[in-house]
Amino acid sequence: MTHDFQTMGGIERPARYTGGEWGSVTKDKAGVDVRFAFCFPDTYEIGMSNLGMRILYHLINGRGDAWCERVFAPWHDMEGLMRASGTPLAALESGDPVRSFDLVGFTAQYEMGYTNMLNMLDLAGIPLYAKDRGEGDPLVLGGGPCVCNPEPIADFLDFILIGEGEEAVHEIIDLYAGWKRSGRPGGREGFLRGLCGVGGVYVPRFYDVAYDGDGTVAGVWPNVPFAPERVVKRVVADLDAAFFPTSQVVPYVSAVHDRIALELFRGCAHGCRFCQACFIYRPVRERSVGTLIGQASRLIDQTGYEELSLVSLSTGDYCALGGLVEGLSRLASRSGVSIAFPSLRIDSHTSGMMGKSDAVRRGGLTLAPEAGSQRLRDVISKGVTEADMMKSADIAFGSGYGSIKLYFMLGLPTEADEDVEAIADLAAKVLRRHAEADPAAKAKGADLTVSTSFFVPKPFTPFQWVPQIGVGEMARRRRLLKDSIKSRRIAYKWHDERVSVVEAALARGDRRLSAVLAKALSLGCKFDAWSDSFDYAKWERAFGECGLEMGFFAARERGGNEVLPWDHIDMGVGKGYLAGELRKAMEGIPSGGCMGGCRGCGAQRLAGCLYAGEPSAGRPADGPEGGWAGA
Amino acid sequence: MRVRFTYARGDAVCYISHLDIMRTFERAFRRARVPVATTAGYNPRVRLVFALPMQTGVVGTEEVGEVTLAETVGLGPFMDSVNGALPEGMRLTACREADRDIKLMSAVWAADYAIEIRPPGLPLAEAVAGFMAGEGPVRVMKRGKAGDAPTDVRPFVIAARSDPSTGTVEARLRAGTVNLKPTLFVEALQAHAGLEGAGLSGLAVRRVVRGAIWGEAPRTGSAGAVIGDAFQTPPLVRLFGMD
Numbered sequence: 001m002t003h004d005f006q007t008m009g010g011i012e013r014p015a016r017y018t019g020g021e022w023g024s025v026t027k028d029k030a031g032v033d034v035r036f037a038f039c040f041p042d043t044y045e046i047g048m049s050n051l052g053m054r055i056l057y058h059l060i061n062g063r064g065d066a067w068c069e070r071v072f073a074p075w076h077d078m079e080g081l082m083r084a085s086g087t088p089l090a091a092l093e094s095g096d097p098v099r100s101f102d103l104v105g106f107t108a109q110y111e112m113g114y115t116n117m118l119n120m121l122d123l124a125g126i127p128l129y130a131k132d133r134g135e136g137d138p139l140v141l142g143g144g145p146c147v148c149n150p151e152p153i154a155d156f157l158d159f160i161l162i163g164e165g166e167e168a169v170h171e172i173i174d175l176y177a178g179w180k181r182s183g184r185p186g187g188r189e190g191f192l193r194g195l196c197g198v199g200g201v202y203v204p205r206f207y208d209v210a211y212d213g214d215g216t217v218a219g220v221w222p223n224v225p226f227a228p229e230r231v232v233k234r235v236v237a238d239l240d241a242a243f244f245p246t247s248q249v250v251p252y253v254s255a256v257h258d259r260i261a262l263e264l265f266r267g268c269a270h271g272c273r274f275c276q277a278c279f280i281y282r283p284v285r286e287r288s289v290g291t292l293i294g295q296a297s298r299l300i301d302q303t304g305y306e307e308l309s310l311v312s313l314s315t316g317d318y319c320a321l322g323g324l325v326e327g328l329s330r331l332a333s334r335s336g337v338s339i340a341f342p343s344l345r346i347d348s349h350t351s352g353m354m355g356k357s358d359a360v361r362r363g364g365l366t367l368a369p370e371a372g373s374q375r376l377r378d379v380i381s382k383g384v385t386e387a388d389m390m391k392s393a394d395i396a397f398g399s400g401y402g403s404i405k406l407y408f409m410l411g412l413p414t415e416a417d418e419d420v421e422a423i424a425d426l427a428a429k430v431l432r433r434h435a436e437a438d439p440a441a442k443a444k445g446a447d448l449t450v451s452t453s454f455f456v457p458k459p460f461t462p463f464q465w466v467p468q469i470g471v472g473e474m475a476r477r478r479r480l481l482k483d484s485i486k487s488r489r490i491a492y493k494w495h496d497e498r499v500s501v502v503e504a505a506l507a508r509g510d511r512r513l514s515a516v517l518a519k520a521l522s523l524g525c526k527f528d529a530w531s532d533s534f535d536y537a538k539w540e541r542a543f544g545e546c547g548l549e550m551g552f553f554a555a556r557e558r559g560g561n562e563v564l565p566w567d568h569i570d571m572g573v574g575k576g577y578l579a580g581e582l583r584k585a586m587e588g589i590p591s592g593g594c595m596g597g598c599r600g601c602g603a604q605r606l607a608g609c610l611y612a613g614e615p616s617a618g619r620p621a622d623g624p625e626g627g628w629a630g631a
Numbered sequence: 632m633r634v635r636f637t638y639a640r641g642d643a644v645c646y647i648s649h650l651d652i653m654r655t656f657e658r659a660f661r662r663a664r665v666p667v668a669t670t671a672g673y674n675p676r677v678r679l680v681f682a683l684p685m686q687t688g689v690v691g692t693e694e695v696g697e698v699t700l701a702e703t704v705g706l707g708p709f710m711d712s713v714n715g716a717l718p719e720g721m722r723l724t725a726c727r728e729a730d731r732d733i734k735l736m737s738a739v740w741a742a743d744y745a746i747e748i749r750p751p752g753l754p755l756a757e758a759v760a761g762f763m764a765g766e767g768p769v770r771v772m773k774r775g776k777a778g779d780a781p782t783d784v785r786p787f788v789i790a791a792r793s794d795p796s797t798g799t800v801e802a803r804l805r806a807g808t809v810n811l812k813p814t815l816f817v818e819a820l821q822a823h824a825g826l827e828g829a830g831l832s833g834l835a836v837r838r839v840v841r842g843a844i845w846g847e848a849p850r851t852g853s854a855g856a857v858i859g860d861a862f863q864t865p866p867l868v869r870l871f872g873m874d
Contacts, residue, residue, distance in 0.1 A: 004749075005688045006835040009814075014646035014687065022658070022718040252647045252655060252718075304658030304716070336661075 011077050015252045016044035019070075019092035023249040023303065025057070026093055027067040033177045034066040037091050037101040037138070041108070041116035042529065044072040048249065049257035051311055052107060052144060056165050058245030066173050069093040069101075070249075073116045074123070076527070082123060089123040098124035103176060104138040106157075108146035111506035112499065112529035114153055117142075118521045121156065128518060130158045130205060135187055139176075148233075148280050149459040149566040151220075152506050154204035155514035159192060162569055163200045163234035164266075166242045171198045196227045200234025203227060207568065209511045215552060216559075217510050220568040232570040237607040239266060239285040246298040250305065259307040259340065260299045262292055264324070267603070268313035269594035269611055272370070273381050273585050274409065276458035277313055279573045282601065283609030284594070289320050293327045300335045308332070309340040317595075319610070365396045368407040371415075372422030379414050381581070381590040386426065393430045397437035403447045404430060410477050411455040411469045411500075413585065420477050423450065424484035431489060450485065451493045452478070454500035458507050459566045460573060462581035465558040468504045470551075471497055498536040502528065504554035505543070510565035513553070515546045574602030632700045634709060635729035637693045637871050642838075643720035645691075649684040655718065660698065662716035665709065668699040682735045682844055682870055683742060683806055689813070690840045693724065695870045697735050725871060733873060739807030740867060741789055743842035746800045746813050749835050758824045759793040759800055771818045773811075784819045787811035789864055798837075806844065813839050846870040 008014040029035065038057055040047030047053060047070070060068035069091035074082060082089070088097045098104055104126065106117045118128055126140065127133045133140070142153060143161040150160045161168050175198065179191045186193065195201045206227040210218040222229060236242040248260065267284035268277065287295075296308060308328070310318075318324060325339075332339050369389055371377045377384060393404065408423050427450045434447065454474050457463045469477075474497035485492050506513060520542035527533035543550050558564065560579070567575070577600065581591055591599065594611035598604070604612040640652070647655065657677045660667045669675035678699035685691060710723050717723070748755060762769070768783035775782065788811070791802040800820070804811045817836055845867040 004837045005839055006837065008646060008688055013648075015644075015648065015651065018643065018646050020643045020719055022655075022662075250658060252644070252651045254651070254654075301662070304661035306657070306661070 007081060011081065012075060013044075013253050016072070017074065017078060017092075019095075021249050021251050023247050024070075024093060025061040025067070027061070029067065029094060029096070032065055032067045033180060034063075034103065034173050035096075035101045036060050036066055036068040036173070037071050037098045037104045038068050039071040039098070039104060039106045039117070039120055041073050041106060041113040041120060042527075043075060044251070045253060045255050047072045048251045048255035050107065050109065051261050051263060052165070054248055054261070055243065055245060056169055057249070058247060059166060059169060059243050060173065062243075063170075063173065065177055067093075069096075071098055071120065073120055073527070076533070079119075079123065088125045089120055099126050099138060101138045102180070103141060103173075105141045105143060107144035108142055108153065109144050110529060111146060111152075111503050112534075113146075114506060114517050115521050115525045115528055117153065118156065118517060119526045122521070128521075129155055129514075131155070133158070133188070135184075139188065139191065141172075145277065145280055148276070148569060148571055149507065149509070150202055150204065150569065151209070151511045151565045152509040152513035152517065154511050156517075157204060158188070159195055160202040160204065161200055161234065162202055162231055162571075164236050165234075166236050168198060168200050168234045172201070193224075193226060196224075199232065202231040202569070204511075209565075211510075217563045217565050217567075219563055220565070230568050230570045233280075233572055233606065235283070235572070235607045236285070240287050240291050244287075244291075244295055246295065247302045248299055248305075250303050257309065258305075259309050260296065260303055260305045260337075261309055261311045262296055262299075263287065264292065264310055264312040264315065264318045265610075266312075267609070269317055270314060270383060271381055271581070271591045271593050271599070271601070272383075273379075273462040273581055273591070274370070274412065274455060274458070275313075276461050279460050279578075279601070279603075280571050281313065282572055282603035283607050284611055285607065286319060286610055289324045289327060292324060293331065296328060296331055300331065300337055305337065307338050307340055315341055365403070366405040366407060367392055369426065370407070370409050371412055371419060372408060372424070372426050373419045375588060376412055376415060376419045376422075378588050378590045379585050380412055381585065381593075383590060383593055386429075389426070390429065390433060393433045394437065397434050403449070404434065405449040405451060406430065408450065408452045409455045410452045410481065410494075411474055413455075413463060413466045414588075415469075415477070417477075417480060420480050421484045423452075423481055424486070424490075427485065427490050428487060431487060448489060449491045449493060450481075452481065453495040454497050456500050456504045456507060459564065460571045460578070462578045462585055464508065464564065464578065465560070465562075465582060467557045468501065468554045470555055471501050474500070496531055496534065499528070499531070499534055501550060501554050502536070502539045505550045506553075508565070509553050512546065512548060516542050516548060519545055572601075572603035572606045577601045632703045633697055633729045634700060634704075634706070634726050635695065635697045635735075635871060636710075636726035637695055637724045638691070638717075639722050639724050640685075640691045640694065641720040642690055644718065645688055648687050649681070652685070653679060653681070655721065656696070656698075659713055659716040659718075659721075663712040665698075665713060666700050666702040666704065668701045680735050682739050685841065686812055686814070686839075688839065690838065692840060692842050693844065693869075693871065694841070695735065695844050697729055727871070730874070735870070737808060738846040738873060739844055739870060740805070740847045740865065741803050741845040742806035743845075744802050744804060744813040744816075745840040745842065746802065746817060746836060747838040747840075748798050748800060748817070749837045750798075754824075755798060755800060756793040756795040758820050759791050762788075762820055762823045763791055765823060769819045769823045771815055771822055773815060784811055784815060788816060788819075791816070803845075813841075844870045846873045848873075 038053060040053055057068050060066050071091050090097050121128050126137055139158045141159050142157040143165060147160050147162060175194055192203045195203060206222055206224045207220050208223045209220050212218045265284060265286040267282040269284055271278055328339055367389060369384055370382045371380055406427055427448060431448050457466050457468055478494050482492055520539055523538040523542055525538050598611050598613045603609060656679055667677045669677055680697050682695040706726050710726050714723050769785055770781040770783050772779045773782035787805040789803040793800045802816055804816055814836060821834060848866040848868045
């Protein structure tokens with residue numbers, strides 16, 4: 001398809017499709033052995049914000065023998081044009097069709113992107129199912145946080161990388177380049193067989209899934225002798241020495257996160273029981289201040305960005321935060337760059353630091369108490385009290401933050417109506433603090449936003465066994481909260497509960513869901529993370545036509561001894577530890593996090609953990625085995 | 632110090648919106664370590680103006696902009712360092728010091744366009760000649776202060792000709808505060824041809840290139856000279872060279 005004036009004139013933000021940005025990499029295709037299409041199954045603006053993609057793009061392009069290009073999901077209007085003109089999906093840098101690449105890698109960041117992944121394969125003209133691909137087709141791989149339960153997308157991917165890519169991607173490309181150079185011995189199967197020796201690689205076709213009569217999984221076992229029984233997540237042992245790009249692609253079209261991103265650490269020590277990211281990125285590993293300042297300095301020079309953001313799951317936990325902020329502030333004032341601190345738990349320790357740094361931009365502040373009552377915060381082990389929050393609010397209002405946003409989850413395990421009403425009470429209290437801090441604020445109208453999403457139980461969390469509440473009950477609780485909020489100065493925003501139901505079904509699904517996804521695609525599902533595109537009725541139909549029920553995956557309590565569809569994946573944190581955490585949750589006991597001593601979650605088996613040490617008293621170190629006996 | 636410059640943006644970058652172009656220049660100045668002056672306030676912005684916003688999709692060969700610098704710099708090093716920091720497809724082509732306080736945007740009077748039309752072989756030359764020879768109003772829907780309204784575009788067209796061998800229409804159109812988009816001119820050609828019965832249906836714009844941007848030459852007469860009809864063509868000078 002030619003990019004001509006008239007056709008592109010009808011396209012929303014056409015510069016998303018033309019590439020050529022500062023920092024993007026173009027190579028001579030004749031000079032490389034391996035062409036890698038890095039596919040992000042959402043729009044350009046979302047994908048260009050993704051740190052993992054940035055890291056791996058520059059990592060692969062640092063190799064002389066490989067060229068990595070970017071591919072994003074075309075928006076509905078562009079897809080329409082492409083289909084009408086028979087134009088296949090192409091990579092941004094070269095414009096070459098994706099199906100002509102050697103390796104086509106998808107990053108799975110959230111379940112609601114699965115249909116986009118399939119749609120991109122379809123647009124590329126690559127057979128959807130791995131079994132239908134021939135020797136002339138690219139090898140399609142998956143990675144990213146969502147593949148910790150690889151089963152729902154297992155039928156579509158030739159292989160899957162579980163865990164971090166900095167080392168494994170090199171090994172995969174080395175292996176591919178060698179296999180290609182030596183005349184592709186054994187064909188695709190031969191290459192995939194070799195991959196079984198690369199740590200963290202899962203080749204779904206080498207595993208069979210058996211089901212019990214009640215529809216639960218009986219087991220997932222290798223069907224070849226060379227595939228490991230359990231695939232162990234890949235982690236980078238020394239994060240400080242790990243590759244981090246010193247350049248970044250600077251988009252023309254504003255990305256969602258359009259700034260320099262510095263990654264402080266991986267994993268999280270808090271262990272909030274709903275949070276999948278916390279557990280799957282463990283063990284906790286940090287980068288040193290010196291490394292981070294060096295990276296920041298080079299990125300400021302290379303990108304010309306006006307803002308730098310710190311990335312981690314809980315910025316305030318970074319060990320040497322004071323020193324880092326001091327160093328970054330010096331750098332910032334010299335270069336006129338401002339620093340953004342997301343994921344910051346505001347307390348007296350961090351507030352002093354915020355006050356010191358003039359480079360810190362004060363706009364809105366988001367606090368995430370997650371639950372309204374202390375009882376429920378103990379259940380989820382969110383180690384934040386009401387007093388903490390009031391103090392945070394006071395500090396924030398006192399240091400110039402104008403508006404505040406409170407983020408909660410509805411439908412958490414054991415949630416009762418009092419817990420829902422407690423959200424409204426908490427919001428009202430924060431609002432009063434604001435009015436006291438700033439008497440003029442009252443005239444300004446709504447300046448506090450309460451935002452809720454619905455709890456989605458995720459694999460590799462203590463809540464991986466618990467049922468999600470039904471869609472009708474979700475709507476009732478949402479209305480209850482809306483009615484409980486009395487002040488007109490509090491705005492209430494909520495996410496569509498039906499999206500959360502589908503997300504829950506996909507998150508804990510087994511391999512039979514591959515057929516559901518293919519069906520959903522054929523019914524027209526795509527961009528399901530976008531409320532305008534999401535169509536619940538189509539999803540119900542897709543499940544129904546495959547003889548499955550969404551409720552079986554979303555709303556069913558898993559038995560303590562049930563084989564979970566992802567039990568053959570070892571993410572480090574042990575099943576027994578998670579089961580223990582669930583038992584404590586049901587008793588309303590918070591876990592206390594790793595700062596008070598190693599809880600022995602199991603992730604320390606994979607690599608050195610910042611908090612590893614002797615397990616604290618009465619908490620035996622845990623292995624990967626064991627189930628939840630409390631069911 | 633204020634630097635006026637011309638820059639070219641090629642086909643590879645023509646779909647970048649005007650606002651994104653502004654941001655691209657701001658970041659390129661930072662990468663080039665050009666000592667730009669910024670606005671005071673909460674969100675300081677680079678003091679950068681472009682003479683004429685550009686419709687997304689239009690290629691430019693001599694777009695005019697001005698940036699205010701906090702220090703005096705050599706124009707040669709300025710151009711070299713900025714060109715080293717601009718993405719492929721964007722390039723400064725000339726620069727000079729702009730001392731006088733000309734309001735760049737309000738000084739714009741006209742701009743040249745080359746409009747490639749497909750399919751080739753349409754009776755374009757006749758249509759253009761017919762349009763220019765005609766006298767009656769040619770109305771198309773045009774956005775004005777009070778929303779879209781049928782507007783006679785004839786006064787917005789200063790000159791036009793067609794090269795039948797390339798399917799290109801070259802036109803000098805009013806630009807700036809009184810402005811005609813090249814696509815509306817094409818619509819006007821179609822409307823006129825429809826009136827005259829020289830079928831131009833199925834016509835589509837393949838590529839639009841904006842060339843020189845023109846300003847109104849300073850008047851040498853008395854300050855009280857009657858400006859008269861806003862559409863009467865005054866003597867024009869290239870905006871880049873105007874002082």
